[in-house]
Amino acid sequence: MAKHVVVIGAGPAGLETSASLAKFGFNVTLVEKEDLSGGHLKKWHALFPSLMPGYEALDNIRKGLNPSVKMQVSTKITGMEAVNDYFTVTGHNGWQAKADAVVMTTGFQLFDAHRKEEYGYGIYENVITSADLEELFASGKELLNRHGRKPERIGFVHCVGSRDEKVNNLHCSKVCCITAVKQAIEVKQKLPDAEVFCFYMDLRMFGRHYEELYKEAQEKYNIQFIRGRLSESTEDQDGNVVVKVEDTLLGKPLRIKTGLLVLMVGMEPRANTRTLARRMGLKSVSDGFIQPVDEVLHSNYTEIPGLFVAGTCSGPKSIADTLADARSAAFAVADFFKK
Amino acid sequence: MKLEGKRLIWQDYQKEIADDHYFYARSCIRQTFFPGAEAVFVKILKDELGKDIHDNAHHTSCTGIGYHSDVVPFDTTMTVVARQFALMTEAGYENYAASCITSFGLYTEILETWHHFPETEARIREFLYKATRREFNKPKNLAHASDIIYKFRHQIAAKAKFKLVDKNTGEPLKVVEHIGCHYSKMFPHKGIGGAEYPYVLSGMIEAWGGEVVDYPERRHCCGFGFRQYLVQANRGFSISCSKKKFESMEPYEPDLIITNCPGCPMFLDRWQYALSEMEGKTYGKNNHGIPVFTYEEVAGMLMGYNPWEIGLQVHQVQAEPLLDKIGIPYDASQKFKGKNGEDIGIPESPSYLKFYAD
Amino acid sequence: MDKKAVNFGYIVTRDRQIDFDANDHTISRIVANAEPSLNLCISCGTCSATCSAAQFTDFSLRKIILLLRRDEIKSLEKEISKCMLCGKCQLVCPRNVSTRNLIIQISKALTTVHP
């Protein structure tokens, strides 16, 4: 009889892992806590660097899914146990399954921007997050600030919740730099007269065509990049967000008004990923993401035989990297069953 | 601005404040600059709220000025503070109320140090014992005097004769709150509302009918900073800091500034004079300047205490326009009269800032 | 001010902070228009590293470009007349900024906007 694999989380990683596993001929159950698959990608308007619409990417990922994959939606995993050579996976609604292997594709949660109090998210109306902006793009609404005005200047703050030990996050979320560049370009496409500023600590244009997009942002869209981490923001009488940074390349503090300030929120491990990992006795590194057996050679294996990870639950990844990791996880599972 | 956003944050930064029986430690600076403020605090607590407050004559400076100016070693400071705690213990009190922000910050810092390094506490106990044969209990509750006024702000509002409201228009007054740096910037959880959006003074302003002004340089230092002012060569830096704040708040046309720190009201008040003499520039309407008060002085004003008895005449920026705006009566002829109607002398009139003397 | 300023023995120091909104952006706009490759600078500093003058002084094209972008015109004026236009920076710039024309355009904008 074909082996049964439970995949937890129907984001891009879960969908792609399930699709690949089904192609190997395994019985696959894909469990999702929400009523719809897609994870964060559902709300994402466009992907870097090609600006492919998020729904188009998601549609394509979903299309790969073999009908044989059993979808178990609206089920939040509350328990998992390794008994002999199989796993028992339990959902909050009483759903239960036995599996020969489990792949955790539980993804990430966005950093809660409220935690960077001094940036004023939730306090100053025109401070929003990158996810808010993405939703605004996806809604097709006009790009206005919360006072109903076209912002004359838009600021992007890189590394919000990333590389910041003040919020206990040492890690880099990888995708925010390029997302900021992408969103800055989209803003300029919608508001050609607006000035756009990116406040960064480092720019990490590590992927193919990212540097090109960055250059295009400078060359074609005149987007200004200021090296300096935001210290604090306040509001002026017109509802503009006044930000303070040091222009570190000039060595001078800088004060600048923005009509809309976008915080590039980073990735954090999900709270329930941590709980699940703890219960299973999985190692998670200090940043809370699950630690695979080896990050170079065995990036999908955990110390528990038969339990695998894929996607962003083991660290920040782009969609492209997530999909590759998901396919790699399916290979790892197949390899595991061979032994 | 979304107030509910700030409220969410304030929820995270609440602290225990004792209800009664305070051992009150006065402030070196405040006693000198605005002595009326501490007097009003004691008066309100005793007379209006019927609290037990012990005003001990034997306590000394906490050495905060010396400590922050790098002239007093930390061990010495801790031993002096231990003596204050001993006085509190000897007087039979457990709740320590500090008038000075720097003292409050220092006490907090010391208690935190002792918490993490019990051997340090033991050493200091030994020092104190050897030097004075005194022993002490650590305060059960440590509060800044403004925490206490914050705690009773609604009772005070209920008893007040006036509100922070323009009597002619009924509009709330626009109030700038300025929090002393040592209040919560070092230990955000020890201050009401935290460090980024402290609520301690905002809460009073709201309760007393005013409207809080959140202006871009709200977080900026008043410019006192012991090392800045005390070293004459650095005073230019001190005044420049104050100027930065005035320039930033000016467009909001604030009616007054409320502070909770010894140095801030002094410098925000006196530097307005110095700036006017140096640059010819005054802030506020009609060359009146922006009046700067302590939270106790404001509470006293609203209670209807005689402005001259609580010492408002010793402020550089004159209180009269604000008193008129709120509708608080005063006898102009008594402004510069001492306790028994004796003439205490009229100060020299500044060149640009408006000055009122009968 | 009708009265002589009082000397208290200290002075009000000028704010070091770049007040971006208070600065006049005319010059940077004129220059960016005249030499669009300005936008491509990533402040890597290769220009200053190769610059003949920078070997002996603190003259720095990287800094000049930043001062221009922030419209810190006062500081810019002092610096711009120091360039010898030899063009080494143009040869080493990884982003292909036309540095020589940039210098000329900044110089021109400075003299025409604030003669």
Added chain:
Amino acid sequence: MTFDLFVLPFFIGLLFLVAVLVIKYSRWIALMDAPDRVKAGMALFSVNLLKSLREVFLESLLHRKMFKRNALLGYMHMSFALGWFLLIVMGNLESRIYSGGHINPPYYPIFLKFFIHDKRVLPFEIFTLPGFFRFTMDLLLLYVLSGLVLALFKRTRSKWFGLKRTTKHNSFDRWALTSLWLIFPMRLLAESFTAGIYQGGGFLTNTLGSFFALILPVQYLAYPAWWAYSTMLGVFFVTLPWSRFMHIPTEIVLIFLRNAGIEPGKYPGSFSEIEIRSCPRCGVCIDVCQMNQVGLTGSTAVYFIRSLRDKQPDISLNANCMMCGRCLEACPVGIDTLGLRVGARNVDNKILASDFSYLPARQETEKNVDVVYFAGCMGHLTPAVKRAMLQIFEAAGINYTFLDEDGSICCGRPLKLAGMKDAALKLVAENTSKIKRTNAKILVTSCPICYKVFNNDYKLDGMQVMHHSVFIDKLVEDKKLTLNPLGIKTVYHDPCELGRGSGIYEQPRHVLKQISEVAGVTEERANALCCGGSIGELNMSATQRNVIRDNALNVLCEPNPDILVTACPLCKKTFGPGSGTPVLDIAELVAESMNQEKPALKSKTIVEV
């Protein structure tokens, strides 16, 4: 009868033209400095005059340089210029004979056939052939008309004339051109009609006249035709000073002044005006300009000069030029396009401030050496060139000092090219004192840009300035350096500032031939291409520069050399990143050859070394 009303358009036009020219020329010449005016005056009474006359004959009449470019183009221009000139000379001679040697009114020779209809054999013709003048005048007219036919052809078949692109003209030019073109057909008609009436004329006008008389009422047509002829002349003369045909008289003035030694570009608004108006807008400079390759055609010399003439200089046009000198080389009139360009840039950029007082005064210690070496700013970007030069100095046992070993200030040439003359002079002064303190006899530089400015603008009290390629050649000639053949094929790229700029073509080749097989390319020496890295150009983007570079590389690498050799660090830096063939400086190759024990090492090894 020696007058008729119809001569008036011509006559008035001529008087007008002469008046305008006298006013213009004297104003421009008056604006020059007194010493230069004296120089110009003296030139009229010296051998210079003969030189100038010769040049006028060769260039203004024969159009020698045009012929060199393209025979058809040369013939066309020559037929107009020489043909018309001879018509005037012969016409005057003829009329003088008719009138018995009297001084005639100026229109008399022009319209002679209207006034004189006889078929006498003139006294002069006794010694030659009967009807000599009638024959010659007709022949000359035919000659001019043949040029006209070519000119018409050129409108649509410019490639036959060696021109890919032709000049775009303005309306004033078209008026002048139309009237010019109509002058000679009108003359032909007028003379033929008249010949038809009186059975006069030469082989052409007589034949045509007889023919016309058969089919047309020539007795009514002749007089209007004379009017038309005169009117065309009048229109042409009146429009001439504001059209490109102003070059006809002005070029002659230019030749005289130039031979008198007036510096081009020195007088914006005076001598430069004469240069500007000497431009015939023939468009020869358009095709040679490499800026075409990136669509920057608006800045070509002809249009740049026109913009100066129209007093609408476009600053960006002015900045868009590599100053490579190809247009100057091609210009049949020899207008100093570069001098004019720098002159105009000086006007544009004179407002720009420069202050080099911040540079530390580095007091050089007094030295006593034979040779001072200056690598230059660009030289420091090509350390291999520096190293090679030091090896060469050592090998040849030269007592030298390396002036800018620890860096230097710029030579000033880039500022000069950018039109910041005063700024450049500050650097020139600073460097001059440093160089002089070495007490050297020879200043050797690796950078042609430095070389040109050292040579032209520095006053070094007799110190000889040499580019390193020339110096190496001298060392080899003096047997101080032994070179071994490398057994490779090279192509030599002439750097603009060294080749066209300083006339050094042969020495580098002479050196190279001793160590390699030097292949020729289609465009070399005076016609060499610019590498695209030019510091003379101020406006071009890096992408555009790369296009020019790549096209130049295509030409240079056509013979498939092992090494592309240049003698300029800037060319090397420019070509390097775009070239599949290794690019080396001549000094590097010489050092390699000098160290070579055995010959016949292939290029690849050299590059690795």
